[in-house]
Amino acid sequence: MRERILNMGATVGSVAAGITSTAASICCIGPLAIALLGVNGAILAAGIKPYRPYLLGGSLLMLGYAFWRIYRPRASADVQTCSVRAGRWSRLVLWAAAVLWVLAVVIQIAADRYWLSGIG
Amino acid sequence: MKAIIATGIASLLVAGAALGPSPEGGSFTTLDREAQPFRAAFNEDAGKVRFVMYVSPTCGGCLRGADQSQKHILDRIDSDDLVVYVVWAPKNGAREEHVDRVTKLVTDRRATQYWDEYGAVAAPFDEMLSLTGPCAGTFMLYDGEASWEAGAPPEPVYWEDAHALELGRDGAPQFDPEGFAEKVLELLGG
Numbered sequence A: 001m002r003e004r005i006l007n008m009g010a011t012v013g014s015v016a017a018g019i020t021s022t023a024a025s026i027c028c029i030g031p032l033a034i035a036l037l038g039v040n041g042a043i044l045a046a047g048i049k050p051y052r053p054y055l056l057g058g059s060l061l062m063l064g065y066a067f068w069r070i071y072r073p074r075a076s077a078d079v080q081t082c083s084v085r086a087g088r089w090s091r092l093v094l095w096a097a098a099v100l101w102v103l104a105v106v107i108q109i110a111a112d113r114y115w116l117s118g119i120g
Numbered sequence B: 001m002k003a004i005i006a007t008g009i010a011s012l013l014v015a016g017a018a019l020g021p022s023p024e025g026g027s028f029t030t031l032d033r034e035a036q037p038f039r040a041a042f043n044e045d046a047g048k049v050r051f052v053m054y055v056s057p058t059c060g061g062c063l064r065g066a067d068q069s070q071k072h073i074l075d076r077i078d079s080d081d082l083v084v085y086v087v088w089a090p091k092n093g094a095r096e097e098h099v100d101r102v103t104k105l106v107t108d109r110r111a112t113q114y115w116d117e118y119g120a121v122a123a124p125f126d127e128m129l130s131l132t133g134p135c136a137g138t139f140m141l142y143d144g145e146a147s148w149e150a151g152a153p154p155e156p157v158y159w160e161d162a163h164a165l166e167l168g169r170d171g172a173p174q175f176d177p178e179g180f181a182e183k184v185l186e187l188l189g190g
Helices: A002-026 A030-071 A088-115 B002-018 B038-044 B060-074 B096-105 B122-129 B177-188
Strands: B049-055 B082-088 B111-115 B138-142 B158-161
Touching: A002 A030, A002 A088, A030 A088, A030 B060, A030 B096, B038 B082, B038 B111, B049 B060, B049 B177, B060 B096, B060 B177, B082 B096, B096 B111, B138 B177, B158 B177
Parallel strands: B049 B082, B082 B111
Antiparallel strands: B049 B138, B138 B158
């Protein structure tokens, strides 16, 4: 049970951090930001924008931890532990979180280079 | 497990909607190529402290600044010697259709909101304040003596920039609504 809770916590944490990082990255990219986040979401995202490096770093750590929890080598039978296999959904959500994290980084770089540096 | 994950994701997505501004809204007036009727209103309000928000309706930092201005400046300072103009600028990909819902961020009775359709205000402000990047996001104060005679608006006596840090603009300090409120009080004479 504890094993399941840890796997779930790491996965959900990774997803939350991935979504937050992505939202912070797109908060100022023109009408897209308002379309995706709404007015209130864009305001919230702008508020957390200064913390993007910490969010990305923290979410990377959580992702690493979640991957380790889910894909680490199983304990062998001779130590008589009951290994709990991570479910398909956990793995799916974890990979989605990883994709979100990469997306957040790509958006961040693209926005800084091509959007926010432009002359308005 | 699935339900908990789905609940977590859904909670994040609706968080913005839950923490929203008041549903009461403002209306707005579209400016012409001569920046009217903003220019006329600005001059008619001579003698009062004038607070101009130059913001884009599609920029999170601008929207946050407008929201904070309502909550931390206008809700706090009730003086009738203060008037407020919110100029929504066609910057950061903004069009008129984006303006309606963001006018709800500033609900103060002293505020008048405009859409700068032709950039009649945006262009001179950008040049005067040396604004780089796609966003507006400046919050400006004028004392009672300022008058808008020439084509471009007059220079503010004080201003702050919501994107100073993010875009590396060094013309003014980063917008801080608490500190800005102190400046307003200072201009109001206490």
